[in-house]
Amino acid sequence: MKAVVYHGPEDIRVEEVPKPTAEPGEMVIKVISASICGTDMRIYHGQHRMYPEGTRRIPGHEVVGTISELGADVQGYTIGQVVFVAPNMGCGHCDQCVKGNNNLCKNYDAIGVTIDGGFAEYLRVPENAIRQGNIIPISEDVDPAVAALLEPFACVLRGQNAVNILPGDVVLVIGAGPIGIMHVKLAKARGAGLVIVSEPLDFRANQAKNAGADVTINPIEQNLQSEIEQLTVGKGADVIITAAPVHSAQESALQLAAIGGRINFFGGLPKDRPTIQFDSNAVHYKELVITGTTACSTADCWQASRLVTQGVVDLSDLVSKRFTIDQALEAFEAAQNRESLKIVIEP
Numbered sequence: 307m308k309a310v311v312y313h314g315p316e317d318i319r320v321e322e323v324p325k326p327t328a329e330p331g332e333m334v335i336k337v338i339s340a341s342i343c344g345t346d347m348r349i350y351h352g353q354h355r356m357y358p359e360g361t362r363r364i365p366g367h368e369v370v371g372t373i374s375e376l377g378a379d380v381q382g383y384t385i386g387q388v389v390f391v392a393p394n395m396g397c398g399h400c401d402q403c404v405k406g407n408n409n410l411c412k413n414y415d416a417i418g419v420t421i422d423g424g425f426a427e428y429l430r431v432p433e434n435a436i437r438q439g440n441i442i443p444i445s446e447d448v449d450p451a452v453a454a455l456l457e458p459f460a461c462v463l464r465g466q467n468a469v470n471i472l473p474g475d476v477v478l479v480i481g482a483g484p485i486g487i488m489h490v491k492l493a494k495a496r497g498a499g500l501v502i503v504s505e506p507l508d509f510r511a512n513q514a515k516n517a518g519a520d521v522t523i524n525p526i527e528q529n530l531q532s533e534i535e536q537l538t539v540g541k542g543a544d545v546i547i548t549a550a551p552v553h554s555a556q557e558s559a560l561q562l563a564a565i566g567g568r569i570n571f572f573g574g575l576p577k578d579r580p581t582i583q584f585d586s587n588a589v590h591y592k593e594l595v596i597t598g599t600t601a602c603s604t605a606d607c608w609q610a611s612r613l614v615t616q617g618v619v620d621l622s623d624l625v626s627k628r629f630t631i632d633q634a635l636e637a638f639e640a641a642q643n644r645e646s647l648k649i650v651i652e653p
């Protein structure tokens with residue numbers, strides 16, 4: 307079969323590799339759609355810790371396909387069924403796994419990260435993933451490219467579950483990349499009263515508007531602090547989500563938050579510069595709640611699938627472009643372009 311194989315930094319190749327088969331307890335998925343994520347771009351540039359030097363692996367962890375082979379002892383699924391594959395697997399029996407946070411398991415595995423992923427014609431799903439409920443059926447009237455976005459959307463959902471957006475809340479989303487756009491859509495669906503987006507790039511700010519943002523602010527040309535004060539009559543934002551890997555975004559969130567505000571540090575910072583100036587008194591005197599979330603659990607993926615398949619949140623306009631597997635290099639190029647939202651490879 308054809309697959310996109312990582313050989314080293316900026317060196318991915320479309321190659322012929324052996325088609326996987328299903329051992330007992332496993333299944334093989336014929337991939338329909340697999341979207342490119344920021345994580346894949348980090349992998350591509352050789353910056354992912356799970357892809358150390360010498361790694362040869364197929365990336366791709368946002369995957370939808372049809373079940374093409376079922377190993378012995380796998381029950382409850384049918385050949386040809388369309389499914390989304392939640393990528394993260396835990397050991398299944400540690401404290402975090404038992405709580406449902408398999409993304410936080412110390413011995414975690416992830417499709418496309420620690421094992422071969424979905425930028426290929428076929429994907430082998432290990433027994434552990436099937437046992438943990440990672441196979442999520444998708445109804446056939448949902449565009450598979452949109453269903454592939456369940457993974458990043460589940461991460462967004464996890465972030466917002468941590469800050470519990472209430473109807474009427476003022477929500478500030480910092481950054482309007484694909485993740486910021488999903489945050490806008492979800493905050494709206496949760497009943498946020500005012501969704502404000504801070505984004506310096508015009509086309510991205512426009513995308514945020516189209517996604518339902520009530521106000522967009524250019525933090526370079528405008529004073530974010532005074533704009534937020536004006537919009538909230540001096541109160542500040544009830545919820546702030548930083549969806550940009552920018553130090554100043556995290557630092558300013560403490561000032562921009564209302565008393566009792568909740569903050570989610572959604573986007574991580576560069577590995578070699580993870581520290582920020584932290585106004586501890588702002589947290590103390592305003593009783594702020596600061597949360598961090600990373601990736602998504604399988605439970606988050608199931609919740610995300612219900613929101614998307616039942617039309618509560620429409621992600622269809624996030625799919626910017628589709629490429630065949632032979633065009634994978636072009637697809638990675640397109641994913642670098644900040645004007646595109648999500649790029650999908652469709653083998």
Ligand SMILES: [Zn+2]
Pocket residue numbers: 343344345367368457458
């Ligand atoms: Zn992802």
Ligand SMILES: [Zn+2]
Pocket residue numbers: 396397398399400401402403404408411412413
């Ligand atoms: Zn575990």
